[in-house]
Amino acid sequence: MAARFGLGLDxxxxxxxxxxxxxxxxxxxxxxxxxLCRLVSAYAGPCLRVRRxxxxxxxxxxxxxxxxxxxxxxxxxxxxxxxLATWYDQSGHGRHAAQASAGSQPRLVNAGVVxxxxxxxxxxxxxxxxxxxAPASAQGFARNAGHVTVAIAAQPVVxxxxxxxxxxSAASAHRASLCLPxxxxxxxxIGTRVDGTVNQAFGRDRGSGxxxxxARFRYGEGQGDVAVDGAVTTSxxxxxxxxxxxxxxxxxxxxxxxxxxxxxxxxxxxxLARAALDMASLDAALARTMP
Numbered sequence: 001m002a003a004r005f006g007l008g009l010d011x012x013x014x015x016x017x018x019x020x021x022x023x024x025x026x027x028x029x030x031x032x033x034x035x036l037c038r039l040v041s042a043y044a045g046p047c048l049r050v051r052r053x054x055x056x057x058x059x060x061x062x063x064x065x066x067x068x069x070x071x072x073x074x075x076x077x078x079x080x081x082x083x084l085a086t087w088y089d090q091s092g093h094g095r096h097a098a099q100a101s102a103g104s105q106p107r108l109v110n111a112g113v114v115x116x117x118x119x120x121x122x123x124x125x126x127x128x129x130x131x132x133x134a135p136a137s138a139q140g141f142a143r144n145a146g147h148v149t150v151a152i153a154a155q156p157v158v159x160x161x162x163x164x165x166x167x168x169s170a171a172s173a174h175r176a177s178l179c180l181p182x183x184x185x186x187x188x189x190i191g192t193r194v195d196g197t198v199n200q201a202f203g204r205d206r207g208s209g210x211x212x213x214x215a216r217f218r219y220g221e222g223q224g225d226v227a228v229d230g231a232v233t234t235s236x237x238x239x240x241x242x243x244x245x246x247x248x249x250x251x252x253x254x255x256x257x258x259x260x261x262x263x264x265x266x267x268x269x270x271x272l273a274r275a276a277l278d279m280a281s282l283d284a285a286l287a288r289t290m291p
Contacts, residue, residue, distance in 0.1 A: 030091035049086035082109035117291025128264025146220035147276040153269040189215035202235035
């Protein structure tokens, strides 16, 4: 007797569904989100705008397969170098981080070769001399706030009082900054609740290499949390209460733009929220963006 075989296809269940982007579950809480991969599925814009060194021409570069479109990047830059003119905010709020001065733009391509991290994915290289970015319309980030969260995927290369991220109050005190203190192996969150008061810091050992850094400033509870690769340290942080209801003197800054305290190393992701984001969930999201 001849064998008969049947093949059925359940079309209702057979459609492939794209995996959720890393920050989809917390998209509603985001203040700004910058990455070299797609962080939020609903975001439909480009990843970044690159400037090539040969003629200063610029071009928006999008995503391919959820990551920065490297072939398109190299097709435009060619054998010269490329730097970041704009890092687009994927939160939907339009707080794009930009740097108009060519000499202060982080590098993406070095003489025709894309800068990459340990896993071979692209990174932004900050030179530690004068590279920095300014997110637009971000002065209210730590204004009248009970909580803010800063999360960064980065690979620092020196410990020399450098700032990965800063937000200064009107009195030039740090409201919510993340730094690498000099002559230590710490990552440290620094902030103040009221303009003009003394900064208070909390931190933990950061180890070496490419890391996931998260700082939560829980002003309302008088506590702060800092995490490195998911390991969390919680500390007392000022008296409980809201931050001052005044705008800082300057908007937030990525890589520093204060004195000579510039970040040296690579960065691939930065997330900001005016909320106390869940540390474990955020760390798991950052892990998916590591370069």
